[in-house]
Amino acid sequence: MTLSRMRTTTTVAAAAAAIAVLMLIAPAAQAGPLVASDPDCAEQALTQPFAPWLDPASYQFAPDGGLESGGDGWTLDGAATVVSGNESHYVHDSGDSASLSLGSGGSATSPTVCVGLEHPTIRFFTKRASGLLASAGVEVLFEDASGHVLSAPIGTVSGVGSWQPTAPMAVVANLLPLLPGDHTPVQFRITSLTGGLQIDDLYVDPYRRG
Secondary structure, eight states: OOHHHHHHHHHHHHHHHHHHHHHHHOOSOOOOHHHHHSSSOOOOOEEOTTGGGTOOOOEEEOTTTTOTTSSTTOEEESSEEEEEOOOTTOSSOTTOOEEEEEOTTOEEEOOOEEEESSOOEEEEEEEEEEEEEEEEEEEEEEEOTTSOEEEEEEEEEEOOSSOEEOOOEEOGGGGOOOBTTTEEEEEEEEEEEEEEEEEEEEEEOOSSOO
16 A cells, blocks of 8 residues: 555545544534535436546536536635636536636635435546646535534545546545435535646535436
């Protein structure tokens, strides 16, 4: 096991442990802003966008996951903007033409999407835009049983000179099914660590199969 993989495994395990503690000490569930923004967690169409990379899992496209609506529902802070230029594999649609530019210190938070117990992963595409090294940290934002929004790190992504998919990242907040049906509304925050990245086509392995 490489050092980076060991660090990722340790980070995810620590985050999962922290969430488990919160579950034990939290009072009766109350709806917070994430639940309010997507109370029904409606299902979306499933596809297999990462099949060319030997990932047969079915994913749902996150709301405006390709930034084609100009980042509708996203929160963009600092050096984070929607730019022209789609990921080169066009896994979502051949007519897509936008992506997210994440400059030094920039941060982007996705719209609310649901995850659950069965298939707790996300993937997207990255490309280095500037700097010798380009990387970003990924967090999941979730609610505890009191409706407070908390965050947990779920991985680090990097970019090279061409568009590539990230590795699947475990969404440890799926351990908190706050709504009926074993699903939890969450958001994902991607924050630049070094250099500049382009990001596109955010997919979530959904909370249940159709």
